[in-house]
Amino acid sequence: MSTPLTETQFFAAAIVCLVGSAAIHIMGGRWQPAAPSKTRKVLPSLGRRRAVEKAIVFLALLCVVAGLGSSTIQRGAWPLITPMEVITATAAGAMLWHLLSRHEHKQEWGSPLFYAIVAGLLMWAIAREPALQAATVVDSAQQPWWFTSHLAFALACGAFVKAGSLALASVVTERQKNRQPVAPPEGCRDTVASGEKADHHAMLPGLSLLTASLLITALGGQYTRGVAWSWTASESWQLLAWLFYTMIWCAFVLLGWRGRRLWSLTALGLIVTLLMLNAVGG
Amino acid sequence: MNIRARFTELWNPEDVLDSLWRMFASPYTTMLLLISMAALVCLGIFVPQRSAEAVADPMANSLWLASLRERYGSATDWLVGLRLVDVHRSTLLRGLLGLLAFNLLLGLVDFIHPRHLFPASRPLGDRTLVYVPPSAESHPLLGGTGRGGGPSLAETPEQLLKPVKEILRRQHYRLHEGSNGEWIHADRFVLFAVLVYLGLLLTIGGLALSERTAWWEEGVTLTPGQVLPLGHGTALAVRAQVSEARYDPVEGQWHDEHTELAFLREQQKVGQRVLRNHTPSFYAGLFFYPTSTEPALLLKAQDDAGRDLMLRTPETGATQFTEVILRFREEESPQYIVVLDLRPGSQLGRQFEQRGNERYVLVPGRDLYLRLLYSPLGPGEVAPTFRVEAFRGGETSPFYQHQFNSADSAEIAGDRYVFNPQRYAVIKFGQDYGLAFIFVGAALVLAGIVLSAWRHPRRLWVVAQSTDDTVNLQFMTALAEGKAPAWFEDLMQSVTTTLGLNAQSTT
Numbered sequence: 001m002s003t004p005l006t007e008t009q010f011f012a013a014a015i016v017c018l019v020g021s022a023a024i025h026i027m028g029g030r031w032q033p034a035a036p037s038k039t040r041k042v043l044p045s046l047g048r049r050r051a052v053e054k055a056i057v058f059l060a061l062l063c064v065v066a067g068l069g070s071s072t073i074q075r076g077a078w079p080l081i082t083p084m085e086v087i088t089a090t091a092a093g094a095m096l097w098h099l100l101s102r103h104e105h106k107q108e109w110g111s112p113l114f115y116a117i118v119a120g121l122l123m124w125a126i127a128r129e130p131a132l133q134a135a136t137v138v139d140s141a142q143q144p145w146w147f148t149s150h151l152a153f154a155l156a157c158g159a160f161v162k163a164g165s166l167a168l169a170s171v172v173t174e175r176q177k178n179r180q181p182v183a184p185p186e187g188c189r190d191t192v193a194s195g196e197k198a199d200h201h202a203m204l205p206g207l208s209l210l211t212a213s214l215l216i217t218a219l220g221g222q223y224t225r226g227v228a229w230s231w232t233a234s235e236s237w238q239l240l241a242w243l244f245y246t247m248i249w250c251a252f253v254l255l256g257w258r259g260r261r262l263w264s265l266t267a268l269g270l271i272v273t274l275l276m277l278n279a280v281g282g
Numbered sequence: 283m284n285i286r287a288r289f290t291e292l293w294n295p296e297d298v299l300d301s302l303w304r305m306f307a308s309p310y311t312t313m314l315l316l317i318s319m320a321a322l323v324c325l326g327i328f329v330p331q332r333s334a335e336a337v338a339d340p341m342a343n344s345l346w347l348a349s350l351r352e353r354y355g356s357a358t359d360w361l362v363g364l365r366l367v368d369v370h371r372s373t374l375l376r377g378l379l380g381l382l383a384f385n386l387l388l389g390l391v392d393f394i395h396p397r398h399l400f401p402a403s404r405p406l407g408d409r410t411l412v413y414v415p416p417s418a419e420s421h422p423l424l425g426g427t428g429r430g431g432g433p434s435l436a437e438t439p440e441q442l443l444k445p446v447k448e449i450l451r452r453q454h455y456r457l458h459e460g461s462n463g464e465w466i467h468a469d470r471f472v473l474f475a476v477l478v479y480l481g482l483l484l485t486i487g488g489l490a491l492s493e494r495t496a497w498w499e500e501g502v503t504l505t506p507g508q509v510l511p512l513g514h515g516t517a518l519a520v521r522a523q524v525s526e527a528r529y530d531p532v533e534g535q536w537h538d539e540h541t542e543l544a545f546l547r548e549q550q551k552v553g554q555r556v557l558r559n560h561t562p563s564f565y566a567g568l569f570f571y572p573t574s575t576e577p578a579l580l581l582k583a584q585d586d587a588g589r590d591l592m593l594r595t596p597e598t599g600a601t602q603f604t605e606v607i608l609r610f611r612e613e614e615s616p617q618y619i620v621v622l623d624l625r626p627g628s629q630l631g632r633q634f635e636q637r638g639n640e641r642y643v644l645v646p647g648r649d650l651y652l653r654l655l656y657s658p659l660g661p662g663e664v665a666p667t668f669r670v671e672a673f674r675g676g677e678t679s680p681f682y683q684h685q686f687n688s689a690d691s692a693e694i695a696g697d698r699y700v701f702n703p704q705r706y707a708v709i710k711f712g713q714d715y716g717l718a719f720i721f722v723g724a725a726l727v728l729a730g731i732v733l734s735a736w737r738h739p740r741r742l743w744v745v746a747q748s749t750d751d752t753v754n755l756q757f758m759t760a761l762a763e764g765k766a767p768a769w770f771e772d773l774m775q776s777v778t779t780t781l782g783l784n785a786q787s788t789t
Binding site for chain 2: 139141142204205207208211212214215218219222223224225226228231233236237239240243244246247249250251253254255256258279
């Protein structure tokens with residue numbers, strides 16, 4: 001008799017995939033530039049390595065989606081209602097943005113940092129109680145609203161994680177570069193310019209999605225309870241994050257900030273995002 | 283250039299009003315206000331906030347302060363004195379919102395008519411790209427006449443700007459010309475940022491309107507047939523026609539809870555709405571929300587001659603009725619009895635005891651009282667259970683007990699008591715015109731952020747300056763980390779190619 005896989009097993013498989021992807025990135029980055037000609041033939045090309053890396057991340061994403069599906073089927077209610085599911089969906093959202101991004105984490109440890117954060121989110125989700133009873137507390141009429149707002153929220157957090165990890169890697173890489181003026185090998189370490197191109201790509205959709213999440217939460221609250229805003233910890237953290245990222249929007253879109261100042265703010269946003277996730281997922 | 287230098291750049295001592303305008307309209311001010319508001323929200327998260335109930339009720343307020351003192355000790359005085367426990371209602375938050383609205387309004391005006399953004403009043407510094415026409419006289423597009431002996435353009439900078447304007451128009455830029463015709467301001471995609479500004483202004487306006495005009499009546503109970511005036515100058519009354527719910531014994535939950543409301547004006551029915559759980563209804567600009575339907579018990583008593591007995595309840599005080607309605611709750615009572623230890627010398631202590639789902643009825647003519655208890659339905663049960671206990675005055679043990687789950691009667695001390703279980707509706711109603719502004723504003727902000735992520739606003743200034751023997755065209759835009767943005771480089775490429783100018787970059 002076969003035993004169905006639990007969501008924990010799916011998430012563990014996703015973590016393994018992420019670790020594998022990080023290993024491929026690190027190994028590929030270290031070996032390729034200095035590899036002798038014979039070895040270079042054996043090693044996959046940079047493009048192929050990236051394709052393999054992305055394929056493994058896609059596999060991890062599928063595992064997480066399967067885990068979420070398993071959890072939802074067990075509960076027999078709308079998905080993304082429990083804290084564990086919100087955190088997991090955030091990890092899935094981050095992976096989705098990573099796959100959709102046309103710009104690569106070219107910094108030496110940009111991608112591994114991203115994979116580590118996403119794997120950490122999954123471990124956090126596993127460590128949480130399944131809290132099946134938490135979903136039954138939510139009235140069935142409110143569940144569609146919760147699902148929609150949490151979906152937008154999770155995708156927003158995923159985008160912030162993606163943008164924040166890239167920004168953090170850019171800040172550190174630039175600092176290392178300043179200390180060590182010798183140019184890094186091509187394809188292994190990034191230039192400042194590539195970070196400039198990439199740093200905003202996930203942050204702006206993230207802000208749009210966070211705005212949508214706040215709007216849906218307020219609309220849902222007004223429709224089902226007659227209360228659009230109630231200053232709960234979750235709502236307060238979302239508002240705080242929204243104010244913070246709107247400030248970054250002003251800096252980026254209206255003032256044209258680029259480079260280290262913007263990276264620093266976006267990297268700080270990573271902490272704000274994790275705290276917000278703790279409040280909403282908690 | 284750091285932020286301080288940017289602010290210094292906005293200041294022009296020759297025109298203080300203009301400088302103040304630029305300072306208040308600046309996105310740097312917007313950022314400063316946003317981060318200040320974020321800091322206040324952060325305070326509201328970490329410092330316990332006094333609820334509206336505590337503010338309204340002195341007893342609840344003193345209890346709340348006592349619990350705060352237990353947790354924070356002497357720091358409580360600081361927190362209360364600095365009003366950090368009322369951040370969400372604070373003047374500071376309102377002031378910041380007001381300043382933000384002012385800042386956004388000025389910014390909006392600048393977007394629509396960028397008079398204050400003319401860069402000639404500011405040092406041009408590192409944001410200038412200079413284009414010098416080397417042989418303009420031979421360039422027909424620049425109005426060259428081919429007369430020789432010097433370019434005709436040098437005499438008329440307006441003529442030099444003409445083809446530039448044409449190129450900008452072709453690229454869908456919006457143009458604003460200076461009064462002397464020597465400079466132009468061009469922008470594109472600013473509408474997207476305008477949407478965000480407009481949306482934020484609408485949201486703040488909606489919040490202010492809600493604050494001043496919105497009202498809500500919560501926890502209003504309506505038993506079938508009861509007429510309730512709505513008040514607040516509406517001249518409307520509401521009557522609950524039917525209040526129903528279907529119980530599912532398998533799930534142990536109530537379903538299809540709904541209440542029919544009839545609206546009355548001068549005792550004439552003018553409208554009707556059905557309230558369903560978690561779904562609002564609207565009538566005459568008012569929102570109606572069903573909070574729940576709860577069990578109620580209609581009680582009448584008659585003596586052996588068939589005369590009605592007078593009844594009273596602790597809630598109605600000394601007034602006596604021939605019929606009383608007792609309201610219960612489906613869930614565990616959220617009300618608690620607070621027991622305080624106020625003995626001299628003892629440390630302040632308190633404990634909470636949950637109030638039972640029970641009601642009392644006094645029968646003054648018989649010196650007895652009834653205690654009625656409600657047991658909510660459990661899974662598998664078909665109907666809720668009521669229990670009546672009768673006590674003589676001064677006794678603590680009941681001399682009569684009876685249990686029932688449908689309409690029933692009982693003979694207690696020679697009198698006949700009739701019990702009729704019903705359901706009553708708990709509703710909430712009110713009016714808030716600000717909500718429409720808030721939601722429309724938020725939708726505009728969302729649209730603006732999405733569109734501005736797709737295409738960032740572009741702004742540039744073109745200034746034509748005559749020197750001794752030539753005319754310089756200066757193209758200026760905001761630089762990012764000392765570099766011109768890609769769209770600006772593309773535009774320069776287009777201008778230099780079309781006009782055949784030589785570019786000199788000072789960036």
